[in-house]
Ligand code: BES
């Protein structure tokens with residue numbers, strides 16, 4: 001899909017299959033539409049008068065234009081006046097669906113007709129991102145492949161073809177492409193998307209982008225490093241664990257990197273603390289944190305941003321077996337502390353804590369870990385928002401702000417000592433669970449014990465990363481926006 005910015009004069013003359021006019025309750029129609037309306041026997045005006053043009057947001061009303069116009073169909077698409085990103089995204093989705101239905105290969109969308117307090121740049125960014133994201137469909141493991149999208153050219157009429165608007169389109173496209181990569185990795189089944197598969201994917205990114213390099217650490221190397229906590233999770237599986245390090249060098253070596261750390265449990269059976277059978281298939285999504293790291297690396301590399309960004313992924317499968325880690329076992333982390341594994345299903349934190357110690361070597365400007373960490377987070381916040389924790393309130397709010405800007409929201413949560421105390425253990429420095437109460441918070445407190453030496457945040461995306469058995473591609477947009485905010 002190609003996006004082009006046009007001014008009104010040239011946009012109205014551009015030949016395309018469909019012309020989309022965002023319509024408010026009483027749309028003021030551009031004069032060219034008045035012209036078409038004549039050839040439509042005044043249908044548009046008539047509907048406008050009889051208030052039938054008072055379209056609800058995202059409601060579609062179509063006309064067939066005549067050969068007098070540059071377009072085949074004219075679509076009036078209901079568009080609320082205002083500032084709601086949610087309404088605007090719903091509008092974009094409805095327009096996209098209508099274009100798909102008529103199999104349009106080209107379209108002109110008149111963004112100047114939108115009355116919103118959102119900037120034109122933001123409207124463009126959200127629209128492009130929504131179009132790119134909505135064009136994603138999963139069919140990798142289906143015999144019946146989905147029909148290829150006909151839409152190739154999207155012409156956007158804007159009030160000014162300035163650099164802010166151009167940049168916004170690029171941003172939207174790259175975030176969309178990044179989010180789609182995250183969705184695809186998340187949706188792939190656990191027998192395909194294994195730790196080795198993720199390692200290959202990372203090597204593929206390094207081949208595609210000159211500024212990106214990938215290093216894969218094998219179990220032998222992880223043992224040498226003494227990542228005892230991470231390795232305890234992989235005992236019961238035959239799939240070799242991998243730690244994947246992706247480095248994007250867009251700035252001088254002297255500039256400290258932002259580091260992203262992703263939970264990449266490619267399937268979480270719970271281990272010996274086996275999960276119940278119902279909906280266990282959803283635990284293929286337990287690598288969505290890792291997927292968002294891949295997606296963000298891709299988006300940042302696409303944008304060729306002048307930043308240094310490192311992505312670290314702990315790719316492991318959590319399975320029960322005769323040699324699997326057992327409840328009560330005590331493991332020693334890379335940092336030297338001991339953890340009592342009271343529940344082998346609280347494995348994400350065991351993987352992440354070693355990575356969080358490992359990344360100290362990069363002298364990071366800031367570290368964000370991203371993980372489908374707790375069912376408790378889904379109970380607390382549902383699928384609509386990520387939870388954000390941090391040892392630095394400004395950092396926490398910066399991430400929230402980045403998420404708000406691109407409608408990929410995160411909600412701030414506490415890291416108080418009262419919660420941390422729930423991790424006390426009789427037989428180790430800490431237990432890996434904090435009891436039944438406040439599960440998302442105690443998991444974050446566990447991680448915070450390994451992040452004292454740098455600015456750190458944790459995103460629990462157990463709910464936001466997927467919904468109704470589909471990966472959402474979140475929080476790629478939030479993370480990419482945060483990186484952009486650093487420029
Ligand atoms: N991967 C799960 C968390 C999860 C649950 C993600 C539902 C997405 C949807 C995690 O490894 C886990 O099993 N956590 C346990 C922790 C408990 C044993 C303290 C949980 O949430 O039940």
Ligand code: MN
Nearest residue numbers: 268345346347
């Ligand atoms: Mn688990």
Ligand code: ZN
Nearest residue numbers: 265268286348
């Ligand atoms: Zn898990």
